[in-house]
Amino acid sequence: MKPPRHHPAFPMNPNPPLPNFPAQTTRRNFLKRTLAASLLLGAAGWTKLKAAAPTARVLEVRVISHQPDLYHGWPTVARRSNGDLWLVYSGGREGHVCPFGRVELMISKDQGQTWGWPQVLLDTAIDDRDAGVIETPKKAMLVTTFTSLAYDTEAFRKALEGAAGTTGTWPQERLNRWRAAHERLTAGQRNALLGHWMIRSPDGGVTWSAVYPSLVNSPHGPFVLANGQLLYAGKKLWTDKQRVGVCRSTDDGLSWQWLAEIPARPGDDYQQYHELHGLEVNPNRLLVHIRNHNSQNRFEILQTESTDGGVTWSVPHPIGVWGLPSHLLRLRDGRLLMTYGYRRAPFGNQARLSEDGGKTWSPPMTLSGDGSNADLGYPSTVELPDGLLLTIWYEVMAGSNKAVLRQARWRLET
Template structure:
């Protein structure tokens, strides 16, 4: 059933200046498939960690695991001691009334409002597929697009769902024939002017083989309403999807992008505020996905990502404050003991005293998918 374990060891240098000081199992229950976490630090120092939880269907006779489930819900756990211990029973963050939710992405705004972005799949009986106009399908699940919820009391009560605007000019219907709401997995970003920025993925059309590209949306009211600003990156050969945004000290926005059709290479796109436009996308030259970036106490940037190739695990790089050295920054291996490609999706949070906690979902020997973490010092 539910278990937690704290694994500590002498500090191990995983790269020059970065030390791994221990791992922790944050949440594991063999009745559930737990995955796709994000973590945030509240003003009072409390950590909240949200993740997607669904029944472990293999325990109910299924042959394998799946990332779509009508019973997948968003839940969260809390820690008041910098991640060493966590609440035992998850709180329900949100259960969408239409279907199964995925990938809760947390952002704490400067006024302490918490925004959480997610998206939803609706189960459709096989005989009814032709009656549902959705453009995007995964087996018997039709895609309903993205939504957001918000909390103003530290994640105790959530309000929503808020439906974001679709990307204009695309013929991509949802399950009810309306334009598909924008969506994505990855970190939203509040810039110094208070605006919230979101890099959303979107199908190029009804033909799924055309792939997806990414677009820029902003909110001036803390995520309640959204304005479409334009494309970030699109390519005829490469698809762009899961994206995290980061604001540098110069005011530039940097997008760290997952790809398809590029041998799993990371892509970086930069917004130049002086020119008022996104520059062309750049191949980082190394593999991994998806990404999360967080500013360290010394101004550098910790970039974490999953590694779904042997040896399976979690990796990281420390970038300069403007994130211009992504191609040559030294790679650190945080975990290399995963049981296969179904793991990763790390998210990092900084802690006082030049420390950080990186959370992710993990499994050994194709076992229970659980939420784990690694402590770092730098």
């Protein structure tokens, strides 16, 4: 990331040269110039101190998922008002794309030191993918997901038909499993299941609502406003008219109304905007991050802002961050934290801090950089009572084709 020009956090000349004294000078001029030099150096030292970039002191990185023979993907972690941590993700999988994905939940009652056995929250007859979770102002738990038929490829259909040359790609045992899962429904029934969905528990997970549709989808779900409303920034999928924007709930997530479309940057195709996440900086001021697949700033995070509570949004603009997608968190001290996957060498996850409400972002802080390939990321972060941060992501480890859930416990040092 290139530092913004003339930003106070990035002085143009943090170590200015000493004044060039003439060969002969009076005592008075010498003292005046010495004092001026001292003040100049002092100011430079103070500016340099202020410009010190934040760092992440990573205390622990470890695998937390159970069932290592299965593939786990696209997690979201949330901290409840009672202190429990809820982690939702797509589990029960054979791979990155398959017909077996389901929404699972693990709970930690000791700030992520240990995690309970997975609970299956939702398992439709097609692939249930990215899962988000929040606690609403009324202490209900809201879990989001979307369904997909991406596994239903031409290669799979040819294998089902017994086309020549498919035997090596599709071992019979694997093909039998996929066929059994796929043919539970007719083609029409499968297509009817496509959508983005929510389930809601008013009692901490004891009971859950029926599945109901949401207007948009994004991996980490909605966010809460100070006035008690919920906003969901995302993308409308599986419809004739795809839309990228924000919807709002005024009844604690029970129902949703379309609020505003996010405009496309000139030259961009809005269909190449994906996987949004937002937060409230302060009343009426919001910001949203967007995964961008347009050729301009490809695979960078774009940012859009609203100053009227989400009714209108600025044209998305780059913030100099290569990575995808972004999860946003407002820390207790008011600073903003973004965490995102870094899918090129060194493969891993990074974080950046903003001390001015998202106007500028710090240089990257590495949370993990030991990944073996690009099948990783989607980190989300919570702030713990002791001030530590807990970030959780998914990752295919070296020597395996199954993704696990990993977490980093870390401290922000500035």
